[in-house]
Amino acid sequence: MRVSRAAKAESRDRIVAAAARRLRAAGVEGSSVGDMMADAGMTHGGFYRHFANKDALVAAAIAAAFAEFSEPLAAGVAAGEAPAAAADFVARYLGDGHVAHPELGCPVPATAADIARSGDAARAAFGAGATAVVDALAAALTGPRRRERAWRQFAMLAGAVLIARASDPATAAEVLATARRGSL
Amino acid sequence: MRVSRAAKAESRDRIVAAAARRLRAAGVEGSSVGDMMADAGMTHGGFYRHFANKDALVAAAIAAAFAEFSEPLAAGVAAGEAPAAAADFVARYLGDGHVAHPELGCPVPATAADIARSGDAARAAFGAGATAVVDALAAALTGPRRRERAWRQFAMLAGAVLIARASDPATAAEVLATARRGSL
DNA sequence: CTCGAAAGATGATGTGCATCATCTTTGCTT
């Protein structure tokens, strides 16, 4: 069957959105093309009408995941409420919901190790997404070296959630409590 | 063929050491039992004489990887030279060699996302390994809340290396330079 | 209004994987 041009674009969006979720939940190697197409409501057949290969979808999905996850932060900064938006971002980042639901969370703790083994396109999308987050966080800071402090803060957040997800409950609770208490 | 009891223990050590390397380089799903056995100089056949399943090997390999990577730090602390050992650890952690060679590096940025999807045994080994690193780092600090500051420092290090490995070269250079300049 | 082309379904191909069964050899117990 054939579909209209608008419907094709919508299909592509559905594939990317489905991939963005599944990649964060199951990792790159744990997410098959067929699974992601099924999540998007299609069979695996039409996949290569949209993407050259799995890597191309991964790159697009990483960009989408960053955009989705940091949308509230970006919106707050654009609205001139950077400090409040950044505080909300940090609280959400270290919240139990974020730790328990990587499929809707930050791509850094969920997918970075896989992206490190992926192609240049995915790495470029990842670097751009991380940089955008840091730019927004830096907008909420005052004083010297705002950008540097924003990078360290973001790295600490990502590391804390990463360790918490991979550890036993007691260790996870300790890292998270400590990260919540600390600001850079 | 059969092998002596000592030779069996040595075989097991070789399997664990090979797995510890390959898991950090290729991830859990990217490392097949057959590959790891071949790295250890054997065929896949004898694997289940040593481990109940792949997960059991992953757990053992994570413990071994933490022990190997943090050995210099632990030795320095045990020798009463905690401050110097911790400084060396941080410099090594953020060094180009560590970023470029995950197979010999810290298990946190290399394997945490995979371990988060693994069983309880692997999570317990991971939490214990991370806690041991933090204990050693805390021994090098003075003043209040040493343990908390050590956790935040370690999370920041892991996050920075994680982001650097997954990003384009320009972004990676920026994160690393920033992390090197910053102390918590 | 018609026809080529393309979206997506169905199905095939070849590969790789975890796990198990079996066989051979040989250490270790009696």
Next chain:
DNA sequence: AAGCAAAGATGATGCACATCATCTTTCGAG
């Protein structure tokens, strides 16, 4: 010294995956 049991090799088994070929249907250009 003898035979049992176990380490590791060889070889299935059954499944999952990325990619490609083909077929059907319908869009959109002329």
